[in-house]
Amino acid sequence: MTESSTHPLVSVVIPHYAGTEILSECLTSLKNCSYPNLEIIVVDNASPDDSVYFIKSNFQNVILIQSEYNRGFAGGCNFGAQHAKGKYLLILNNDTIHNPDWIDPLVKMMESNPKISAVQPKILNYDNRDYFDYAGACGGFMDKYCFPFAQGRIFNTVEKDNGQYDDPCKIFWASGTAFLTQKSTFDTLGGFDETLFAHMEEIDYHWKSQMLGNEIWVEPASVIFHKGAVTLPVSSPQKTYLNYRNSMILLLTNYPIGTSFYLFLPRFFMECISLIKEILTFKWGHALAILKSWMWIMGHLRLLMKRRNFLTNNNIITPDFIFKKSIVKKYFIERKKKYFAL
Numbered sequence: 001m002t003e004s005s006t007h008p009l010v011s012v013v014i015p016h017y018a019g020t021e022i023l024s025e026c027l028t029s030l031k032n033c034s035y036p037n038l039e040i041i042v043v044d045n046a047s048p049d050d051s052v053y054f055i056k057s058n059f060q061n062v063i064l065i066q067s068e069y070n071r072g073f074a075g076g077c078n079f080g081a082q083h084a085k086g087k088y089l090l091i092l093n094n095d096t097i098h099n100p101d102w103i104d105p106l107v108k109m110m111e112s113n114p115k116i117s118a119v120q121p122k123i124l125n126y127d128n129r130d131y132f133d134y135a136g137a138c139g140g141f142m143d144k145y146c147f148p149f150a151q152g153r154i155f156n157t158v159e160k161d162n163g164q165y166d167d168p169c170k171i172f173w174a175s176g177t178a179f180l181t182q183k184s185t186f187d188t189l190g191g192f193d194e195t196l197f198a199h200m201e202e203i204d205y206h207w208k209s210q211m212l213g214n215e216i217w218v219e220p221a222s223v224i225f226h227k228g229a230v231t232l233p234v235s236s237p238q239k240t241y242l243n244y245r246n247s248m249i250l251l252l253t254n255y256p257i258g259t260s261f262y263l264f265l266p267r268f269f270m271e272c273i274s275l276i277k278e279i280l281t282f283k284w285g286h287a288l289a290i291l292k293s294w295m296w297i298m299g300h301l302r303l304l305m306k307r308r309n310f311l312t313n314n315n316i317i318t319p320d321f322i323f324k325k326s327i328v329k330k331y332f333i334e335r336k337k338k339y340f341a342l
Contacts, residue, residue: 011086015076136175139218
């Protein structure tokens with residue numbers, strides 16, 4: 001594994017927590033990749049099963065990094081990146097499989113423009129392969145209230161892939177399911193913010209990268225398939241908690257202070273409506289998760305101010321790819337269910 005002008009070394013970083021079957025499928029798929037210069041790093045987040053023994057016994061070519069505790073997705077990726085030697089990091093979920101030639105187009109795009117700090121493949125659903133996957137689809141965007149959506153997926157509406165988003169384009173965020181990024185950019189930004197633990201840490205990372213003048217792209221010629229919600233199911237209140245908390249963290253810390261205050265009240269109002277909906281549908285766990293996210297925000301104001309140091313310590317550029325309207329209004333009131341309808 002050496003650097004070359006045509007095929008720079010790519011370090012694949014896979015955080016893992018339990019589930020040898022899904023990891024085996026992912027690593028077997030990577031074995032069949034055509035890209036000739038890879039190192040594969042699996043970070044085991046203190047799995048309670050026999051994952052470590054399984055990897056050592058069946059995938060000797062994999063660099064296994066063992067954590068003494070569960071660092072989450074963000075911390076696991078950061079821990080793995082510390083051991084990576086590649087020019088590029090390929091952040092990858094363990095519940096993915098891939099077309100054999102999927103890495104080549106990503107590298108080619110990165111090499112074509114030094115301003116590109118990250119590029120995402122087209123992500124299709126593992127079980128319904130004619131459809132986009134919920135987590136990232138064909139490139140992510142975000143409205144001004146920090147609600148994410150994607151080409152091919154808005155809230156719970158997932159589109160069929162008819163080639164409607166097959167042109168490479170700039171996006172706001174690349175999915176943590178799979179994206180290639182400059183290791184130098186990852187190191188400059190200090191990797192993912194481990195406070196976020198899991199969910200939206202990639203949006204935070206790409207947002208900050210754009211503040212430094214970089215661009216994020218999607219390359220649909222690269223295709224992978226994602227199972228999704230294996231480690232943390234959609235029905236989990238913990239997922240609700242992390243999504244609400246982390247989204248609010250971004251709103252309060254990645255905007256100029258005046259913008260954060262301006263957007264906070266309407267965003268909080270929308271969360272109140274969500275809370276009422278969860279209560280009326282007897283989803284007590286999810287209602288409690290929303291309340292818990294509010295309590296975390298109120299209890300960590302000092303940490304939020306510390307996160308804002310990124311804005312004051314850098315000559316930042318305001319990203320121009322934030323959707324200026326409310327995706328909640330577009331989707332639920334105007335009934336715009338698909339990206340191309342926006």
